[in-house]
Amino acid sequence: MSATASLQRLGRLVVAVPYLWLALFFLIPFAIVLRMALSQSAMALPPYAPHFEGLAQLGEFLSQLDLENFRLLADDPLYWQSYLYSLRIAALTTLLALAIGYPLAYAMASAPARWRGILIVFVILPFWTSFLIRVYAWIGVLRPEGLLDASLAFLGITAEPLRLLNTEAAVLLGMVYSYLPFMVLPLFATLEKLDRGLLEAAADLGAAPLTAFLTVTLPLSLPGILAGSALVFIPAVGEFVIPDLLGGPDTVMIGKVLWGEFFSNRDWPLASAVAVVLLVVLVLPLVLLQRARLRREMAT
Amino acid sequence: MTRLGPGLILALVVGFAFLYLPILTLVAYSFNASRLVTVWGGFSTHWYGALLQNEPLLDAAWLSIRLGFVSATLATILGTLAALALARHGRFAGRTLFSGMVLAPLVMPEVVTGLSLLLLFVGTEVERGFWTVTIAHATFSLGFACIVVQSRLAGFDRSLEEAAQDLGATPFVTFWTVTLPLIWPAVAAAWMLAFTLSLDDLVIASFTTGPGATTLPMRLYSAVKLGVSPEINAACTIMIAAVAVVVIAASLLLKRQQATSG
Numbered sequence: 001m002s003a004t005a006s007l008q009r010l011g012r013l014v015v016a017v018p019y020l021w022l023a024l025f026f027l028i029p030f031a032i033v034l035r036m037a038l039s040q041s042a043m044a045l046p047p048y049a050p051h052f053e054g055l056a057q058l059g060e061f062l063s064q065l066d067l068e069n070f071r072l073l074a075d076d077p078l079y080w081q082s083y084l085y086s087l088r089i090a091a092l093t094t095l096l097a098l099a100i101g102y103p104l105a106y107a108m109a110s111a112p113a114r115w116r117g118i119l120i121v122f123v124i125l126p127f128w129t130s131f132l133i134r135v136y137a138w139i140g141v142l143r144p145e146g147l148l149d150a151s152l153a154f155l156g157i158t159a160e161p162l163r164l165l166n167t168e169a170a171v172l173l174g175m176v177y178s179y180l181p182f183m184v185l186p187l188f189a190t191l192e193k194l195d196r197g198l199l200e201a202a203a204d205l206g207a208a209p210l211t212a213f214l215t216v217t218l219p220l221s222l223p224g225i226l227a228g229s230a231l232v233f234i235p236a237v238g239e240f241v242i243p244d245l246l247g248g249p250d251t252v253m254i255g256k257v258l259w260g261e262f263f264s265n266r267d268w269p270l271a272s273a274v275a276v277v278l279l280v281v282l283v284l285p286l287v288l289l290q291r292a293r294l295r296r297e298m299a300t
Numbered sequence: 301m302t303r304l305g306p307g308l309i310l311a312l313v314v315g316f317a318f319l320y321l322p323i324l325t326l327v328a329y330s331f332n333a334s335r336l337v338t339v340w341g342g343f344s345t346h347w348y349g350a351l352l353q354n355e356p357l358l359d360a361a362w363l364s365i366r367l368g369f370v371s372a373t374l375a376t377i378l379g380t381l382a383a384l385a386l387a388r389h390g391r392f393a394g395r396t397l398f399s400g401m402v403l404a405p406l407v408m409p410e411v412v413t414g415l416s417l418l419l420l421f422v423g424t425e426v427e428r429g430f431w432t433v434t435i436a437h438a439t440f441s442l443g444f445a446c447i448v449v450q451s452r453l454a455g456f457d458r459s460l461e462e463a464a465q466d467l468g469a470t471p472f473v474t475f476w477t478v479t480l481p482l483i484w485p486a487v488a489a490a491w492m493l494a495f496t497l498s499l500d501d502l503v504i505a506s507f508t509t510g511p512g513a514t515t516l517p518m519r520l521y522s523a524v525k526l527g528v529s530p531e532i533n534a535a536c537t538i539m540i541a542a543v544a545v546v547v548i549a550a551s552l553l554l555k556r557q558q559a560t561s562g
Contacts, residue, residue: 123319140533
């Protein structure tokens with residue numbers, strides 16, 4: 001066996017193993033979700049009536065595709081309202097994370113080089129801490145007579161407890177908190193690479209610091225803004241834990257609806273239809289993210 | 301180097317206070333002698349003692365650790381292979397699909413990933429439990445592991461591998477004696493990331509688990525649903541400490557790697 005032949009064989013194996021794994025555990029499951037979304041729910045275990053039993057019945061299957069679940073999603077305001085609500089919360093989360101994350105990333109990128117490594121670790125550290133723990137930490141702060149109420153009352157700012165837990169504000173706070181590192185890291189990566197000489201040039205040519213920021217720094221950090229926004233927005237739309245624990249009865253996000261259809265109502269086909277529509281909603285931001293990533297790959 | 305003005309220092313202080321204050325409060329109240337979370341009853345390690353008596357919680361923690369261990373190992377092997385495929389095999393058939401599949405789980409809503417894997421497991425009539433959760437975790441943390449290893453491979457001196465092959469080493473021997481020793485800090489960091497991701501996951505585990513396999517986040521979640529208690533604070537504090545140790549170890553590893561690769 002020649003060395004080239006064995007190299008090729010090994011090379012093929014390197015590609016094939018993760019490829020097959022992902023096809024089996026990522027791609028096929030999505031095909032199954034799609035199929036399930038087109039099934040009817042049934043009082044059985046597992047609770048659905050399968051519609052598709054191999055290629056032979058493909059014709060029959062296509063003739064009785066059941067769009068009932070999607071019709072239900074379109075007709076019942078509960079569903080499309082919770083989609084819209086999720087998009088709104090995700091958009092607000094993205095904007096707030098940008099408002100807090102940009103100055104933070106900018107300050108980190110401006111810090112002396114020997115500090116930057118440790119600053120990064122401190123941004124990532126809470127991200128590595130359990131999601132559940134971080135949300136739980138906010139319950140302790142926001143609950144009636146919790147830390148926030150106690151300190152505001154102690155300072156004499158509020159006379160009676162604020163009802164913050166189980167509100168939309170609490171959900172937003174928890175979301176921004178949990179997703180902030182996803183915003184800060186890509187922003188930091190672009191801002192750190194920014195050529196400071198350009199800012200000096202702008203200043204030499206008489207630009208005020210704000211003008212220099214708006215005409216030089218901001219446009220150049222746009223790739224970081226887009227990547228960070230997509231990384232926050234996409235998972236935020238389908239978030240379940242935060243609206244469930246920090247939200248109230250009126251903060252019905254779509255992830256919570258899917259969870260409820262699946263675990264409480266045991267309507268697997270409907271839950272699958274919710275998932276399919278959720279993915280369709282996310283296609284555009286996903287494509288934008290992938291394009292930003294490809295452009296970065298080209299650049300390096 | 302630029303000087304940090306007062307505005308930027310304020311941004312750092314506010315940003316980091318926002319990130320850390322809630323967690324610090326949680327840790328502080330785990331040492332509270334009083335059961336009431338609002339009243340400070342003096343320093344006590346009582347709740348840590350109570351944890352040791354909490355059998356279901358300890359069982360769940362042990363399960364999560366084993367699960368994290370196996371799934372992180374799987375994810376690291378697959379992620380490293382995927383990184384090698386993307387970094388070394390230029391263009392191959394289906395490359396776009398492949399990189400999409402590697403990276404999509406990073407941003408995919410967890411409810412969708414969990415639901416889709418559960419439907420696969422139900423459809424193939426696999427008994428659900430430890431191994432189904434392990435597969436699910438390996439699948440979604442594979443992409444994270446891949447990114448970590450890929451960034452290391454990007455700054456890699458290919459001539460070392462070529463030299464080894466010119467001297468007659470087979471590709472496998474080259475990988476084992478040249479490539480792996482050079483990228484192992486990134487591989488170790490990838491493993492740690494995959495391990496904490498597995499330890500952290502509630503949603504995907506809830507979908508893909510079966511009877512008898514209740515993970516630590518699932519236990520914590522049902523406890524949190526009932527309300528705040530100092531015992532949960534104590535459990536969380538232990539997890540935070542464990543993660544902090546792992547992250548600091550990982551960043552030291554990466555730092556050493558950067559120092560050696562100069």
